[in-house]
Amino acid sequence: MGTDGAAAAIAAFYDDFGRRWARGTSPLYEDWALGIAADPEALNRLAGLPKAKQQPNLLFASIRWQGAPLVPYAELRPWLLEHWDDVVATGGTRSVQTNEANRCATWLPPLSRIDGPVALLEVGAAAGLCLYPDRYSVEYDTPSGRRRVDPAAGPSAVELTCRVDDEASVPDRSPEVVWRRGIDLDPIDASDPEAVDWLANLVWPGPDHDARVTRLRAAAAVTASDPPEIVRGDLLERVTEVAAGSPRDATLVVFHSAVLLYLEDDKRRRFADIMAGLGETIGRRVVWLSNETTGTLPEIDAAVLPGTATDHRFVQTWDAVPIALAGQHGAVYETAPFRG
Structure with missing residues (x-):
């Protein structure tokens, strides 16, 4: 060109x-x-x-x-x-590593549907703030009022907020997370003040985002107190190897937000193909959860009805099947477009 x-x-x-x-x-x-x-x-x-x-x-x-x-x-x-x-x-x-902990509010609904312990592997993990959905409290604004979900250990200093369009989306518990890993081209140390300053600098200016900076710093403190292992490398090259190290008695959940849009089309296809066969490759149950924009994978776009409002929203998928629209910063979770 x-x-x-x-x-x-x-x-x-x-x-x-x-x-x-x-x-x-x-x-x-x-x-x-x-x-x-x-x-x-x-x-x-x-x-x-x-x-x-x-x-x-x-x-x-x-x-x-x-x-x-x-x-x-x-x-x-x-x-x-x-x-x-x-x-x-x-x-x-530097790179764009929007580590928005509030996205965990949109991960809890599908995670709560998985029985038993889960192992979490986030690709594009940055500092790993989204690897702790079981450590944050969430206030869900539902059609009938507010409902709160706290970690098993009690209320958290990190409080997330999310509006849902269906009571059934609100989880009744936090997941039992027994293993957490991340993959990133440039892992971030949540205990490094300058690194956290860069993450805060990535938060967009504007009153809608002011609270995100406070929340990010609080989530970074939680992560720094119990840091996950984040493997440096390309997701295509490392995901199978890292996934194979997960415990066999847990369901492995590989998840990501706004990661595939930064890949070329052929690399997106390669990743989707890897995920489709990952469970068989490593010999355990794998769930692939994705929050990505429309235009990322054509087969997912084809399942989104024409006219669906996707501005400021990801299409959330479970094993490449759309299940919800998730706000880009976790503020909304809508299942109506995909309810039968």
Whole structure:
């Protein structure tokens, strides 16, 4: 693809990010994304970067890490062009690892359907904050009122919130987690203050997200007190090996949020094929839970009815079968689109 074609593709990506993901939840990021989508100079500069470094979340986090003013894009642009090399240097050594503990509120409903102990393996685990769904309290807002789910050990200092459209989605217990592992290209140490600062910096600006920073730091403290093993490496190369180390008397749950969208199409297909045969390969029961955007795997998109509102939502699947829409930051859980 030529430079002009690459810039056009990047413009479309930023436009979609602004209109479909940031709109209604982060006005500043919406403005920045739409501004860059219409800025030939910024697009050409982005086109010169590796594809993995072109994404809005990484660029915007790098801009903020370098101390940019949180102003509309028209005012930001001179600063950005002047500090471009510093911004690119930050993005070159870091990655997008949105470790949102509140997503555990959307993992608890399917996890509660699994009998017996579970072993958790998260691909794209970052610091592993989502490997502790059994350590957080959750307030579910249901059609008939609020319902709270606490860990077996009692209320947690980390409190998650989630709106559900069906009482039946609310779990009646936390899962019994007997093993937890993660895989990540660049594991994060939850006890490292600068690493946690970067995670907090990845949280979008805006009043809808202020509480996420407080929650992230509280979840990082829980994780640092009992750190999981997070294996460094590519998920395609490591998932079978790590999965084979799980206990045989537990159901292995391999799960991820917003990970496959960062892979090329052929690598997404390879991962889906690995997951389809993983249980047979390692000789134990495996459940594959996924929170990913539409457009990730065509067979999953085909099961989503036309007209289903998927903005700000992942399609949650169980062994590649859609079961719910899950808010991108765990704030909603809706099963109505997939109830028979």
